[in-house]
Amino acid sequence: MTFAPPTISRIARAHLTQDLDLTVDELTSLLDLAADLKRTPARYADALSRKSIALLFEKPSLRTRMTFELAIQQLGGIAILNDAQIGAREPLKDVARNLDRWVSGIVARTYLQRTVDDLAKWAKIPVINALSDVWHPCQILADMQTLRQHFGELRGLKLVFVGDGNNVAHSLMITSARLGVNFTLASPPKYEASPEIIATARELALETGAEIVITNDQNEAVCGAHAVYTDVWASMGAENEAAERREAFADYQVDDDLMALADKRAVFMHCLPAKRGEEVTDSVVESANSVVFDQAENRLHAQKALLLMLLA
Numbered sequence: 001m002t003f004a005p006p007t008i009s010r011i012a013r014a015h016l017t018q019d020l021d022l023t024v025d026e027l028t029s030l031l032d033l034a035a036d037l038k039r040t041p042a043r044y045a046d047a048l049s050r051k052s053i054a055l056l057f058e059k060p061s062l063r064t065r066m067t068f069e070l071a072i073q074q075l076g077g078i079a080i081l082n083d084a085q086i087g088a089r090e091p092l093k094d095v096a097r098n099l100d101r102w103v104s105g106i107v108a109r110t111y112l113q114r115t116v117d118d119l120a121k122w123a124k125i126p127v128i129n130a131l132s133d134v135w136h137p138c139q140i141l142a143d144m145q146t147l148r149q150h151f152g153e154l155r156g157l158k159l160v161f162v163g164d165g166n167n168v169a170h171s172l173m174i175t176s177a178r179l180g181v182n183f184t185l186a187s188p189p190k191y192e193a194s195p196e197i198i199a200t201a202r203e204l205a206l207e208t209g210a211e212i213v214i215t216n217d218q219n220e221a222v223c224g225a226h227a228v229y230t231d232v233w234a235s236m237g238a239e240n241e242a243a244e245r246r247e248a249f250a251d252y253q254v255d256d257d258l259m260a261l262a263d264k265r266a267v268f269m270h271c272l273p274a275k276r277g278e279e280v281t282d283s284v285v286e287s288a289n290s291v292v293f294d295q296a297e298n299r300l301h302a303q304k305a306l307l308l309m310l311l312a
């Protein structure tokens with residue numbers, strides 16, 4: 001059976017600097033398009049033909065970097081990579097105004113969210129946040145694609161994030177609220193999410209009926225969860241806090257006992273890279289209900305959809 005291709009609708013905002021730059025309709029269209037890109041990639045082989053995109057990485061990456069590079073190639077475009085601190089050798093505003101004379105888009109992984117925002121301010125071409133200290137929107141697109149693929153329907157699912165209230169948790173919380181996914185964040189005291197982002201998520205959740213719960217009790221949090229998600233305890237840039245964080249997060253490891261409190265069909269999720277023995281045990285990552293490699297796979301398809309909706 002052949003499916004009609006979904007129309008590629010343009011994203012109204014010029015950039016994806018954070019999750020809120022996509023409307024709920026755009027988010028839903030993007031997930032539909034990502035599913036079609038996964039099913040029939042050949043249909044889109046020339047969709048970015050003759051377009052060049054700059055990939056700027058201030059921090060290491062396996063998944064984001066390779067899937068963007070592959071996505072651009074498989075859509076017929078050209079990816080150009082640069083690893084450097086943006087704005088260290090010359091002012092950021094000059095970097096942005098050089099790039100926009102050469103390429104059609106910028107994908108940037110930065111230490112500071114301000115760097116992504118300033119690139120978007122100065123460049124006349126779309127800027128995509130490939131992870132900053134506050135957000136990781138591209139990851140969450142692939143995560144929602146994975147959940148939709150696994151459960152069929154997102155609305156009404158219970159997604160529990162156990163760990164650091166940081167970039168991945170922020171993006172998950174906002175996008176869950178907007179898609180009607182009940183979201184619980186269980187973090188140790190002092191490592192909760194940004195109060196402003198929690199307030200925004202709660203406001204957005206009023207429209208979808210999603211429940212946003214913030215707690216320090218990881219055992220209670222995972223009861224009835226359809227998905228349990230975690231991330232490293234010390235993110236890139238916080239490596240010097242690793243020892244104190246290991247102590248603070250010690251009770252928040254996702255292990256088989258914690259997973260046993262979740263729903264029987266619950267999946268385990270992780271953005272990767274995972275530190276087995278810290279935030280998650282090897283046994284949970286390798287378990288039959290782990291979808292971590294589906295998430296990684298979907299980075300490719302979700303980012304292709306994003307590139308097409310911003311640039312095609």
Ligand code: CP
Pocket residue numbers: 060061062063064065131139271272273
């Ligand atoms: N999940 C993720 O963004 O992985 P990388 O850091 O390898 O890109």
Ligand code: NVA
Pocket residue numbers: 131166167168231232234235236271272273
């Ligand atoms: N929170 C992690 C995510 C890595 C994909 C970090 O920022 O390092």
